[in-house]
Amino acid sequence: MSSNSADGDDAFERLLAHLERQLDFESSYYNESYLDRRISARMRRRDADSYDAYLDLVRSDPEEPTALLDSLSINVTSFYRNPEAWEPIREVLREVTSGRGRTTVWSAPCSDGREPYSVAMLALDDDEVSTRSLNILGTDINADVLERAREGVYHTTKTRDVAEELEPLDDAAAYVERDGDQFAVRDEVKDLVTFEQHDLIADEPKRNVDLVLCRNLLIYINAESKRAVVDTVLSSLRDGGYLVIGMTETLPRESRPQVETVDKRRRVYQRA
Ligand SMILES: C[S@@+](CC[C@H](N)C(=O)[O-])C[C@H]1O[C@@H](n2cnc3c(N)ncnc32)[C@H](O)[C@@H]1O
Incomplete structure (x- = not known):
């Protein structure tokens, strides 16, 4: 994880717990470092300087959960992909x-x-x-x-x-x-x-x-x-x-x- 502090760990877990509840996203299926890299990229893009600040954004901006899942490439699909x-x-x-x-x-x-x-x-x-x-x-x-x-x-x-x-x-x-x-x-x-x-x-x-x-x-x-x-x-x-x-x-x-x-x-x- 990008933050080594216990607070950072807790906030990261809170963010994942929210994604699990609200977005049917099973974070335990994924590598934690992969999740952290992608979430941190979204945080930079949205100028969120902590996991908690980003969690507020995910809660308040209806577009952000989709943008996050897209950035994890998790729901991305197309007709006749490849x-x-x-x-x-x-x-x-x-x-x-x-x-x-x-x-x-x-x-x-x-x-x-x-x-x-x-x-x-x-x-x-x-x-x-x-x-x-x-x-x-x-x-x-x-x-x-x-x-x-x-x-x-x-x-x-x-x-x-x-x-x-x-x-x-x-x-x-x-x-x-x-x-x-x-x-x-x-x-x-x-x-x-x-x-x-x-x-x-x-x-x-x-x-x-x-x-x-x-x-x-x-x-x-x-x-x-x-x-x-x-x-x-x-x-x-x-x-x-x-x-x-x-x-x-x-x-x-x-x-x-x-x-x-x-x-x-x-x-x-x-x-x-
Ligand atoms: C990138 S999409 C792939 C869709 C399509 N097969 C394609 O190739 O375009 C990955 C999908 O896997 C789903 N998913 C993630 N974990 C899953 C699981 N444990 N069981 C079923 N679906 C899951 C996600 O919700 C997401 O919609």
């Missing part, structure tokens, strides 16, 4: 929807819903993917992002261009209704997706999932939490089910015997 990862995802979707039974795709964590909606739009857009028995589940630990996910309305801002995010689709207008800077996901897409609060570390695994997208959480958490998340998602897969992680992420060494690598660079694995 577009090249979506080519193998398309192939897997074609395969897992080709049988007669029902297909379950789990976006875990899904943040504000753009990842599971990307899956739904890709499925609707591709003639070789059957949506007849397709269920897409989006889960996240954070109740606020899930509320936004259920609304399915996104805005272009100074830092995020939603039209650009949707470029991998030939005809985004078929799936998203645009009104200026606002983009509302159409009902046909929403109908394929359900959302639910779920903690990948503390809650039970799911069952018989055909494909899990577990992208861009492992990079932020400590080794023990990472093992717990990967255990949860691997034990949720049916035999032969697929796991895709983020392109800059790695599986813990102990989990590797449980999977076969399908696409090393784009991080696609299959449960052995």
Whole structure:
């Protein structure tokens, strides 16, 4: 921590406790030095000279909690994030929807819903993917992002261009209704997706999932939490089910015997 004093430690803990209560943010999953670096950067930006002063700001300025979570990169997401990862995802979707039974795709964590909606739009857009028995589940630990996910309305801002995010689709207008800077996901897409609060570390695994997208959480958490998340998602897969992680992420060494690598660079694995 940047302050060595006991007061500084207490104030840092008070700040983390507040983030936990108000923002569903489980600070124990993260490295403390990582948290401190990012929080201190926000404090400098906002001219807060102590953790307590910053806590006041987080309490009084409704924009600050989101800015802080963004700076921790924790809720950041986009439609078709890392577009090249979506080519193998398309192939897997074609395969897992080709049988007669029902297909379950789990976006875990899904943040504000753009990842599971990307899956739904890709499925609707591709003639070789059957949506007849397709269920897409989006889960996240954070109740606020899930509320936004259920609304399915996104805005272009100074830092995020939603039209650009949707470029991998030939005809985004078929799936998203645009009104200026606002983009509302159409009902046909929403109908394929359900959302639910779920903690990948503390809650039970799911069952018989055909494909899990577990992208861009492992990079932020400590080794023990990472093992717990990967255990949860691997034990949720049916035999032969697929796991895709983020392109800059790695599986813990102990989990590797449980999977076969399908696409090393784009991080696609299959449960052995
Ligand atoms: C950076 S986003 C990733 C979203 C999406 N998968 C993507 O790649 O764009 C990370 C998400 O993980 C969620 N999260 C953090 N800890 C979690 C946990 N233990 N269980 C479930 N979700 C968690 C956060 O709330 C956040 O929405």
